[in-house]
Amino acid sequence: MIDEIDQLLISALMSDSRRSLKALAQVSGLSSPSVAERLRRLEERGVIKGYTVDVEPKSFGYLLQAIVRIRPLPGQLQEVERQIQAIPQFTECDKVTGDDCFIARLHVHDMEQLDTLLDRLNHHAETNTAIVKKTPIKRRLPPMT
Template identity: 85%
Template sequence: MIDVIDQQLLAALMDDSRCSLKTLAGITGLSSPSVGERLRRLEERGVLKGYTVEVDPKHFGYLLQAIVRIRPLPGQLQEVERQIQAIPEFTECDKVTGDDCFIARLHVRTMDQLDTLLDRLNGYAETNTAIVKKTPVKRRLPPLAGG
C-alpha cells in the first residue's frame, strides 16, 4: 500500500530524480535515514523501478519528433517489432490494440532522415506519421491516491 508519505516521495522524485535524502526528508518531515528506508522498501516492492535523467534530443541535433502509427502487413508482426527495435531513433514504442499494432515515438534530425527510416518499414508495414509540435503534458504519473 502506498501512503501519503510515499506519494510525496514519488512526486518529488518524478520532478527531480536527483533529490537528496535531506531534501526528501524536508519535504516529508521524516529523517534522512527514514526516507532512505522508505525508498529501499519502494524499490524492493517494485514500485520504484529506477532513477533517471531527462535529456533533450534537440541538443544532439534531433529537431523533429514524430508519432508513428504502424500497421504490420499480414504475417509481418514480429519482423516489424524487430525493425522498430533495431532503429535507435525510435525512442519509445507501445504495442496496442486496434488496427495499428504499434504506436512509436521517433526522433530525427531532418525530414529526409524521417523518410529514410520509415522506408525501412515499407516492405513490412503501413505507417501513419504525425509531427509533434508541442508536448503540453509531459510523462507523468496518474493520481496515486485512491479515488
C-alpha cells in the first residue's frame, strides 16, 4: 500500500532523483534513516524501479525525433521485434493492439539517417512515421490516487 508519505517521496524523486536523504526527510517530515527505510521497501516491492538521468538527445546530435508505427508483414513479427531491438536509435517501443503491432520512438541525426534505419525494416514491415515537433508532456506518472 502506498501512503501519503510514500507519495510525497516518490513525487520529490520524480522532480529530482538526486535529492539527498536529508532533503527527502525535510519534504516528508521524517528522519533520514526513516526515509532510507521507506525507499528500501519501495524498491523491494518494485514501486521504485531505479533512479535515472534525463539526457537531451540533441546534445549528441540527434536533431530529429520520430514516432514510428510498425506493422509486420505476415510471419515477420518476431524478426521485426529483433530488428527494432538491434537499432539503438529506437529509444522506446511498445507492442500494442490494433493494426500496428509496434509504436516506437526513434532519435536520428537527420532525414537521411531516418530513411536508412527504416529501410532496414522495409523487408519485414510497413511503417508510418511522424516527426515530433514538440513534447508538451514529458513522460510522467499517472495520478497516484
